[in-house]
Amino acid sequence: MIRVQGLEKSYGDLAVLRGVDLDVAPGSIVALLGSNGAGKTTVLKILATLLKADAGTATIGGFDVATRPADVRETISLTGQFAAVDENLSGRENLVLVARLRHLKDAVAVADDLLARFDLTDAGARRVATYSGGMRRRLDIAMSLIGDPPVIFLDEPTTGLDPQSRQEVWTTVEALAERGTTILLTTQYLDEAERLADRIAILHGGRIIADGTLAELKRLFPPATVEYVEKQPTLEEIFLAIIGEAA
Amino acid sequence: MSTHSLNHTIADTTVLTGRSVRHITRSLDTIITTAVMPVAIMVLFVYVFGGAIDTGDAASVDYMLPGILLITIASGVTYTAVRLFTDMQSGIFERFQSMPVARSAALWAHVLTSLLANAVSLVIVVAVAVLMGFRTGAGPLAWLAVAGILALFTLGLTWLAVNAGLSAKSVDGASAFAYPLMFLPFISSAFVPTETMPAPVQAFAEHQPVTPIVNTIRSLFEQQPVGTDGWVAVAWCVAILVLAYALATATYRRKTA
Numbered sequence A: 001m002i003r004v005q006g007l008e009k010s011y012g013d014l015a016v017l018r019g020v021d022l023d024v025a026p027g028s029i030v031a032l033l034g035s036n037g038a039g040k041t042t043v044l045k046i047l048a049t050l051l052k053a054d055a056g057t058a059t060i061g062g063f064d065v066a067t068r069p070a071d072v073r074e075t076i077s078l079t080g081q082f083a084a085v086d087e088n089l090s091g092r093e094n095l096v097l098v099a100r101l102r103h104l105k106d107a108v109a110v111a112d113d114l115l116a117r118f119d120l121t122d123a124g125a126r127r128v129a130t131y132s133g134g135m136r137r138r139l140d141i142a143m144s145l146i147g148d149p150p151v152i153f154l155d156e157p158t159t160g161l162d163p164q165s166r167q168e169v170w171t172t173v174e175a176l177a178e179r180g181t182t183i184l185l186t187t188q189y190l191d192e193a194e195r196l197a198d199r200i201a202i203l204h205g206g207r208i209i210a211d212g213t214l215a216e217l218k219r220l221f222p223p224a225t226v227e228y229v230e231k232q233p234t235l236e237e238i239f240l241a242i243i244g245e246a247a
Numbered sequence B: 001m002s003t004h005s006l007n008h009t010i011a012d013t014t015v016l017t018g019r020s021v022r023h024i025t026r027s028l029d030t031i032i033t034t035a036v037m038p039v040a041i042m043v044l045f046v047y048v049f050g051g052a053i054d055t056g057d058a059a060s061v062d063y064m065l066p067g068i069l070l071i072t073i074a075s076g077v078t079y080t081a082v083r084l085f086t087d088m089q090s091g092i093f094e095r096f097q098s099m100p101v102a103r104s105a106a107l108w109a110h111v112l113t114s115l116l117a118n119a120v121s122l123v124i125v126v127a128v129a130v131l132m133g134f135r136t137g138a139g140p141l142a143w144l145a146v147a148g149i150l151a152l153f154t155l156g157l158t159w160l161a162v163n164a165g166l167s168a169k170s171v172d173g174a175s176a177f178a179y180p181l182m183f184l185p186f187i188s189s190a191f192v193p194t195e196t197m198p199a200p201v202q203a204f205a206e207h208q209p210v211t212p213i214v215n216t217i218r219s220l221f222e223q224q225p226v227g228t229d230g231w232v233a234v235a236w237c238v239a240i241l242v243l244a245y246a247l248a249t250a251t252y253r254r255k256t257a
């Protein structure tokens, strides 16, 4: 569904992506891990047609992001790292706005349904400027689901959410994947990747240095030295070990 | 452009214009602030300096109004720059750009909103002028011509504002472009006849856009023939519009890759 090959991107002298290869199968959830500044957001922006790559190709549902951006935009939806909501409108108005821009018939019904699903019905008529960070994030994600795009990008979807809201977002993401939506998400939380992702890709030094299921990544991890208690490596340990080796 | 994508563009522009008009109706103070400054200047000139300025036969409010209207527009478009800048900052523009929304719709929505908001401010300023004694025998056609030239001027300045909003680094930067514009009427025929100015200032005053526009509107209000000022005024407005539009669309394309 998503195929990225040899993607490169520099900001001035700073080479952020130096040949990223990544495949995401239809209906799967892939988590992109990486330290701050690794270039996760840059990858998503290129895939969402907001940035142009310097080299390499990326296709989504067969459409090249560089040559068929309009078709790509019909296919995808992006929840950016920072909530992109209209502060001056109410939550409901934000949802109706996006539904209208996606040319849906029943914009108001779609909005009310999403308000209910994201526990925002009571706040629906209030201006978003009065929302808490978590409410804003939930609204932001809700706005991205409008129109049921087959591919969804989530850039750190649960950063700043309380544990209960995180659970709710996870449940939503899992439900989307069950319905066949392809999801590429970035996260700083390794437990989140462990819980949600079918595959995990680690972006480091401008390349994907590891890509596989959790079990495959565990096999990459040096066999546990004999300890008094046998212990499975956590994803966090795997992550740090892989980054350490590459550095 | 196929008719389908044209329909698409019109539909998206309508939805997005509705959005930014709603922003304004939620903060009516922006329209009132837009009108307050020009009204204050008008009061100052008419009641304080009015006696000292030789405006010929015209009552001073009649003489001042055209220049005041241009100041109103120059201050009104700053809000357009600020609204656009805020959209760029808040990430909502990126959301629209990652959606199947017509590219030009996001800009045109701000431009149409600017025309609407400025029209309301202008009506307020004219109403105050009438209370202060402004009278004209201008018929519907002359009013239409006044509205037309003000609309053209607003459109040109609005596209300048779009440039400012797209390239600014801060909210203050976004509105700073308008200060020189608000100043231009003071070095024009708007408040004092240009013949009274020192030669170099007079040369500038007679070759900048505000003077022919003011003269044109004044002639229309006084039911006098417009003469070549009319064409010069329209030429200035169109030139500003074309240049600002070309620059803005180029900047927009660069910014949004």
Ligand SMILES: Nc1ncnc2c1ncn2[C@@H]1O[C@H](COP(=O)(O)OP(=O)(O)OP(=O)(O)O)[C@@H](O)[C@H]1O
Binding pocket: A011, A014, A016, A034, A035, A036, A037, A038, A039, A040, A041, A042, A043, A081
């Ligand atoms: N517009 C830009 N101009 C210059 N440098 C940029 C720009 N955007 C990002 N960068 C730089 O590119 C690098 C990668 O940024 P990016 O936002 O993609 O990282 P990230 O993996 O998403 O990080 P984080 O986890 O902090 O969100 C960083 O060093 C950042 O400073």
Ligand SMILES: [Mg+2]
Binding pocket: A040, A041, A042, A081, A155
């Ligand atoms: Mg990021």
